[in-house]
Amino acid sequence: MNENEIGEFRSGVRAWLQDNKPAAPSFLLPETFMEVGTDQQFEFLRRWQQKVYEAGYLGMSWPEAYGGGGQPQIMQEIVNQEMAAQRVPFVPNTIGLNWAGPLILDMGTEADKQRYIKNILSAEDIWCQGFSEPDHGSDLGNAQVRAVKDGDEYVINGSKIWTSLGSYAKYMILIARTSNEVPNKYAGLSFFLAPMTAHGIAPTPIKKLTGEYGFCQTYFTDARIPADCMLGNEGEGWSVAMKTLMFERGAVGGQAGGLSMMDLNINDIVELARRATRNGRPAIEDPLTRDELVKLVLEAKGNAVMGSRARIPALGGTYPTAVAMSGKLRSSELKRKMTRFAVSLQGANGARYISEDALDGGKWQRSYLNSFSGTIGGGTTQIQKNILGERVLGLPKS
Amino acid sequence: MIRFSEEQAMLLDTAREFCQKQSPIDAVRQVIQAGQPLDETLWQTMVDLGWLGVTIPEIYGGLGLDLADTVPIFEAMGRQLLATPMLASTLAAQVLITNGSDDQKNQWLPKIAAGQIATVALTEANGSWDPDQITTHLNQSASGEMTLTGGKVFVLDAGVANVILVSALQGDSLRWCLLDASELPDGAIQREVVIDETRRSYSLALSDIPIRADQVLPGTAFKKIELAGMLLITAEMSGGLDGVLAVIVGYLNTRKQFDRFIGSYQAMKHPAVDILMGSEMTRSYLYHAATVWRDETDDGIVESAVRMAKCCASEQFSEAGDRGIQFHGGFGFTYECDAQLFLRRALWSQYQFGDERHQRQKLSALLF
Numbered sequence: 001m002n003e004n005e006i007g008e009f010r011s012g013v014r015a016w017l018q019d020n021k022p023a024a025p026s027f028l029l030p031e032t033f034m035e036v037g038t039d040q041q042f043e044f045l046r047r048w049q050q051k052v053y054e055a056g057y058l059g060m061s062w063p064e065a066y067g068g069g070g071q072p073q074i075m076q077e078i079v080n081q082e083m084a085a086q087r088v089p090f091v092p093n094t095i096g097l098n099w100a101g102p103l104i105l106d107m108g109t110e111a112d113k114q115r116y117i118k119n120i121l122s123a124e125d126i127w128c129q130g131f132s133e134p135d136h137g138s139d140l141g142n143a144q145v146r147a148v149k150d151g152d153e154y155v156i157n158g159s160k161i162w163t164s165l166g167s168y169a170k171y172m173i174l175i176a177r178t179s180n181e182v183p184n185k186y187a188g189l190s191f192f193l194a195p196m197t198a199h200g201i202a203p204t205p206i207k208k209l210t211g212e213y214g215f216c217q218t219y220f221t222d223a224r225i226p227a228d229c230m231l232g233n234e235g236e237g238w239s240v241a242m243k244t245l246m247f248e249r250g251a252v253g254g255q256a257g258g259l260s261m262m263d264l265n266i267n268d269i270v271e272l273a274r275r276a277t278r279n280g281r282p283a284i285e286d287p288l289t290r291d292e293l294v295k296l297v298l299e300a301k302g303n304a305v306m307g308s309r310a311r312i313p314a315l316g317g318t319y320p321t322a323v324a325m326s327g328k329l330r331s332s333e334l335k336r337k338m339t340r341f342a343v344s345l346q347g348a349n350g351a352r353y354i355s356e357d358a359l360d361g362g363k364w365q366r367s368y369l370n371s372f373s374g375t376i377g378g379g380t381t382q383i384q385k386n387i388l389g390e391r392v393l394g395l396p397k398s
Numbered sequence: 399m400i401r402f403s404e405e406q407a408m409l410l411d412t413a414r415e416f417c418q419k420q421s422p423i424d425a426v427r428q429v430i431q432a433g434q435p436l437d438e439t440l441w442q443t444m445v446d447l448g449w450l451g452v453t454i455p456e457i458y459g460g461l462g463l464d465l466a467d468t469v470p471i472f473e474a475m476g477r478q479l480l481a482t483p484m485l486a487s488t489l490a491a492q493v494l495i496t497n498g499s500d501d502q503k504n505q506w507l508p509k510i511a512a513g514q515i516a517t518v519a520l521t522e523a524n525g526s527w528d529p530d531q532i533t534t535h536l537n538q539s540a541s542g543e544m545t546l547t548g549g550k551v552f553v554l555d556a557g558v559a560n561v562i563l564v565s566a567l568q569g570d571s572l573r574w575c576l577l578d579a580s581e582l583p584d585g586a587i588q589r590e591v592v593i594d595e596t597r598r599s600y601s602l603a604l605s606d607i608p609i610r611a612d613q614v615l616p617g618t619a620f621k622k623i624e625l626a627g628m629l630l631i632t633a634e635m636s637g638g639l640d641g642v643l644a645v646i647v648g649y650l651n652t653r654k655q656f657d658r659f660i661g662s663y664q665a666m667k668h669p670a671v672d673i674l675m676g677s678e679m680t681r682s683y684l685y686h687a688a689t690v691w692r693d694e695t696d697d698g699i700v701e702s703a704v705r706m707a708k709c710c711a712s713e714q715f716s717e718a719g720d721r722g723i724q725f726h727g728g729f730g731f732t733y734e735c736d737a738q739l740f741l742r743r744a745l746w747s748q749y750q751f752g753d754e755r756h757q758r759q760k761l762s763a764l765l766f
């Protein structure tokens with residue numbers, strides 16, 4: 001596409017989003033796909049995804065044969081940018097759109113692609129992820145949920161936890177242990193595209209620190225799933241899981257696109273600093289607050305220019321993968337700092353919580369508490385630093 | 399948005415290769431020990447490469463490129479701690495290009511492109527270079543004779559400079575006074591002891607120095623020169639960050655304690671990742687500032703971009719140097735450890751044209 005075509009396409013997208021952006025609902029929306037806690041929230045977001053897909057703005061670069069748009073990736077990137085700019089809601093099926101979908105397109109059978117891809121795009125089938133367990137989170141390679149082969153089925157026992165969208169999902173990307181008679185913990189794992197409808201699978205909602213619901217513990221009691229649900233071969237689950245995490249952390253392309261969380265822009269924080277009062281005065285008038293605000297602007301802007309530089313191979317430098325591999329770490333930590341600061345801008349009133357008396361109904365307090373979904377979910381900040389230290393800097397394993 | 403041309407990429411490669419070859423760390427130490435004001439052979443090689451004329455217009459014997467195009471060169475020099483009068487000469491050339499008369503340009507720019515050394519004298523003993531704070535004055539007697547009185551510090555390479563551009567106040571107006579170094583009285587230029595031993599820094603004592611009208615330039619480009627200085631020093635710092643990170647990673651991957659490489663300890667690994675992130679961010683801000691410098695016409699946007707880059711670099715490079723010492727344990731406390739070379743460079747650079755606190759104060763006013 002040339003500059004003109006891009007410009008034209010972009011304004012078309014913008015106009016569509018402006019015309020079709022749903023009005024703000026009467027209830028609080030979740031801020032990320034990891035926090036969908038009520039049917040009302042879920043239905044609202046699912047309808048939005050359907051609408052976006054029908055307009056042709058999701059999976060634009062995925063093959064037409066499976067319901068995608070068959071168009072250049074840049075178009076989806078433009079759509080994503082405009083979605084963030086226009087502050088439209090996120091699309092809830094992130095796990096399907098951005099992790100499971102690309103994975104299936106990459107290594108699934110023809111039948112898998114026919115069966116799953118279109119319904120991921122249309123939000124007909126919601127996907128969830130069964131990786132973490134109560135005793136094994138960061139140490140994913142130690143997962144202990146059992147999958148035992150019995151004829152043309154696997155029998156699953158154990159429990160997964162922190163399952164986002166667990167109550168709404170039709171499928172789960174599941175990592176389970178198929179063997180203990182192997183040289184190391186990784187070699188005993190296998191990867192499944194498991195139907196949540198199977199008898200013996202019970203997602204049970206867990207209350208979050210915000211006081212709302214959001215994720216589940218998923219219990220498996222002699223749950224039988226067809227053997228052909230396995231993706232890759234038996235014992236290859238670890239490498240498939242690592243591939244999934246590459247998609248999840250945005251280190252490789254192929255995602256269907258769409259926002260997975262509400263965009264929080266540094267300008268929102270600057271604007272809040274003008275409205276919020278500390279000690280009876282607008283926060284922005286306080287010199288120490290201003291200095292903190294400048295620091296945050298520098299971090300936010302710094303992240304943006306890093307993304308911009310990463311697109312120029314000649315400027316890759318000594319560690320050319322550093323920017324791409326740190327995206328999740330940087331954006332989640334920045335969001336945590338911004339929302340924490342947003343609460344502090346309110347001075348004494350920072351102590352309020354979701355209620356009419358709180359500034360913006362307490363949305364900033366809730367945002368701050370929710371921000372840990374980013375710094376914990378998908379691999380904690382500490383684990384990200386281990387990965388960067390080992391894979392980018394080449395330091396020895398901890 | 400960052401834009402980077404094929405030509406810039408080529409310059410980056412050439413400059414890196416050149417600096418690696420000319421300035422391995424042993425050579426840096428030899429330069430410090432020798433204490434010479436100038437390595438003439440090296441300087442001539444740089445002149446022959448055309449580097450001193452990159453920003454000088456073609457009619458004056460240069461390449462006529464933008465100052466931003468020299469950023470890859472300064473980055474490569476910073477990576478190897480190569481300190482030459484190129485920083486001073488490039489800044490002085492900017493003063494002449496933006497504020498010089500045709501005669502002044504004709505007289506000096508071709509010489510600078512050909513390797514004569516020029517420098518700028520801005521900062522004073524009170525630590526300020528701000529036109530509102532300086533006390534060097536261009537005075538005029540009743541009979542119309544002008545004299546320059548005051549003093550400057552941190553004048554780079556003044557000991558070997560042919561020409562020095564001094565900022566001074568004439569009444570309330572800022573001027574540049576163009577001094578031919580050979581006309582200055584003995585003892586006016588004194589070497590200073592500075593924390594970065596690769597730098598040759600001098601003080602300038604100016605008392606009643608006679609000034610002709612053709613030695614005076616308007617000072618309107620002062621802000622631009624200040625920002626140019628920040629941009630080039632940020633480029634050096636970005637390179638320096640890459641250099642100190644290599645020293646750190648090298649030690650973390652070879653030193654063992656408790657039968658393990660110390661890089662396996664997260665108390666070392668995680669701060670090393672923070673330094674990596676700081677380095678990546680600095681480099682991104684640098685090339686963003688370079689892009690804005692070249693393409694943007696709005697002065698406020700240019701100033702913000704450059705200050706952000708200088709702010710980030712000052713904070714990150716000095717922190718990396720600081721951690722670099724700590725990570726070397728007892729060895730880090732020695733002169734022999736290369737981390738000190740980078741820390742000292744970081745400290746020098748941090749305070750030139752304002753450290754991170756200074757930049758944040760200015761940015762606060764620019765941003766909101």
Ligand SMILES: Cc1cc2nc3c(=O)[nH]c(=O)nc-3n(C[C@H](O)[C@H](O)[C@H](O)COP(=O)(O)OP(=O)(O)OC[C@H]3O[C@@H](n4cnc5c(N)ncnc54)[C@H](O)[C@@H]3O)c2cc1C
Nearest residue numbers: 034129130131132137138162163164373376377378380382
């Ligand atoms: C909102 C939310 C949604 C989530 N959704 C899903 C989902 O849909 N599906 C799913 O499978 N999982 C999900 N997770 C789980 C998430 O992936 C795990 O919480 C995460 O990987 C951490 O595992 P853990 O909770 O067991 O913590 P632990 O691994 O027990 O970690 C506890 C603390 O120890 C630190 N730590 C652990 N190991 C190391 C180490 N080697 N070095 C240094 N520090 C270490 C951690 O950083 C952390 O601070 C979600 C989590 C959250 C918060």
Ligand SMILES: Cc1cc2nc3c(=O)[nH]c(=O)nc-3n(C[C@H](O)[C@H](O)[C@H](O)COP(=O)(O)OP(=O)(O)OC[C@H]3O[C@@H](n4cnc5c(N)ncnc54)[C@H](O)[C@@H]3O)c2cc1C
Nearest residue numbers: 653654655656660663664665666724725726727728729731
């Ligand atoms: C000024 C000075 C005076 C001294 N005087 C004396 C003296 O009179 N007598 C004497 O015997 N000694 C003396 N020392 C030595 C001092 O005790 C050691 O330098 C110190 O114990 C560190 O050991 P090291 O230098 O071998 O560094 P290392 O142990 O090699 O440490 C290198 C780096 O690795 C880190 N590191 C090492 N192990 C771990 C770990 N398990 N977890 C996390 N990080 C780790 C360290 O914190 C350090 O940053 C002196 C040191 C200095 C600087």
